[in-house]
Amino acid sequence: MSEAAPLLELQGAAKTHRLDGREIAALSPVSLQVARGEFLAVVGPSGSGKSTLLSLLGCLERPSSGRLLILGRDVSRLDDDQLSSLRARAIGFVFQSFSLLPSRDALDNVLLGALYSGLPAPERRAASLLTSLGLGHRLGHKPSMLSGGERQRVAIARALMNGPELLLADEPTGSLDPAAGDAILAILRELNRLGHTLVVVTHDPRVAARADRVIEMAGGRLARERTGRALP
């Protein structure tokens, strides 16, 4: 594990799915590096393989071929339980659909983030995370009583429970109105500034504009790459 090793490195990683006996390529072999502390945006049309790429980076599935290195270490050797523990400790996920449990209030939804990591005294951390995200007065609210932006903030708090180095977000503003989307973007940027490495799949040009680097996917391939922020 050298200092220079990127946080994430895909080496010719591809993903194919078997559907009715036919092989469907969701992702053609991709090589990609994500540096520690980087804010990477992934853009591209629907079906271009963005979510698949994110799943590979988040160890939600294994590449059909190629490898994923995390800090220079090949994680394809890890078994399923070890991958689970890696996700629990080091990776936070945010989804377009929030993925909150409707029967549980905001605090309990955030606590779910600590259920599998064995974090001690999670209640205090969950409450303080929600408070720092401006939801201190919504702890006991069920998701159905929260706005879209509030729900996504609950989801972000849940992703932050275990203090993960890596945050992966799949169209986090996709279901939000522009104002709420901007608020979420501001939170994500702030988290990135605090040191979380951030990979965001997005259709939103305003999100992409804030990223350190933007990669564009097309037809399961990495089509273009642009470095440097368009806007300061």
Place this chain on the structure above:
Amino acid sequence: MKGVQDAVRAALVDLRRDTPRSLLSLSGVVIGAAALTLILAIGGGFRRRILAEAARTGSLQELRLFPERPAGLQPGDAERLKRLPILEEVAPEAALYGELVRSRDGTARADIQGLSGDSARLPRILRGRAILPQEFAQRRQVCLLGSSRLSALFPDGQALGRTLWVQQVPWTVVGVYAPGGPASSSRLEESGVLLPLPAAARLHPGLRTQSLLLRVLPGRVEEASERVLEALSRGDPSRRAMYRLEDWGFFVQERVRRTNLLTWTGSLIALLILLVGEIGVMNIVLASVAERTREIGLRRALGARKLDILRQFLWEGGLLSGTGCALGLILGRALAESACSLLGLLAGEELRPFLHPGLAALALGGATLLGAVFGLYPASLAVRLSPAEALRAD
């Protein structure tokens, strides 16, 4: 522990999501558990009644001594045994089988049993009274009539104060007793007439003492057998073969064993119903897995291992089944109450259902375990998908 808490909450949410459907799917378990409870409670009731009856008549503490030779018991045998401190009572028993008994209005065949004055074991008197100690001492010709012979001998039902003839000897009826006494363990249970032995032994030469009833101090039946044979053999081991001891507690236990056997057979059938009912549990868990595929994906993303997910749905199956079983226990208990009143009414005896709390707990635990086992298949489906695939589900 947190995982269990979380699984329980998830299961409860699931139950509540569509309560009528859940209850419908659970009905098999409820009915199976109710049937099981019903059978166990009725069986338990019978068992208790047998044991209570045995305790009342003391037959669990009884030995009977029979001679193994035509000459019968020796004159000194009873006296020798009365000196043994382990025996609470030594009562001579004598009987004439199938004797013709007459009254002014009818005749009947009846077993004549001699009753010894010092016996602690008394028949259950339905009408009239028992034979008094002074009547024993004064060798009065009074007797007790078994209710099963009442109508044949006294068609008008009025027996008290009237006369019976046994082998041409007149006896005055002072009481009517219920079948089952004086000793439910006795083979003379159906005995028709009880005569006081002091008088009867003189008037009926055939009514000799044929056996001795030995009442043993509680819990020392086995030891007592040895002491009795020791005392009777008087240092000559060959004499032991001249006597036979019957343990009457053994017969009570035999009845209990038979009741248990029937209870277990019935339970097996109820268990089969319960087993079929578990398919309903499987059905609910299956629907739950299908409905919550995204949630499974989310939990996997949050770091849940396959085992965590498996465990969650096994708990759900177990809790559902346990809930169904608890409902079944309540229902079955109520059914047993009615069934026992009906059976009691038919048999003319009081029967109360009894379900040992430990057995109820065992059923509850067993059903919970069974639910988990039946949740195994749906749970395995829950971890079949990769986290990414699960998250992709709608």
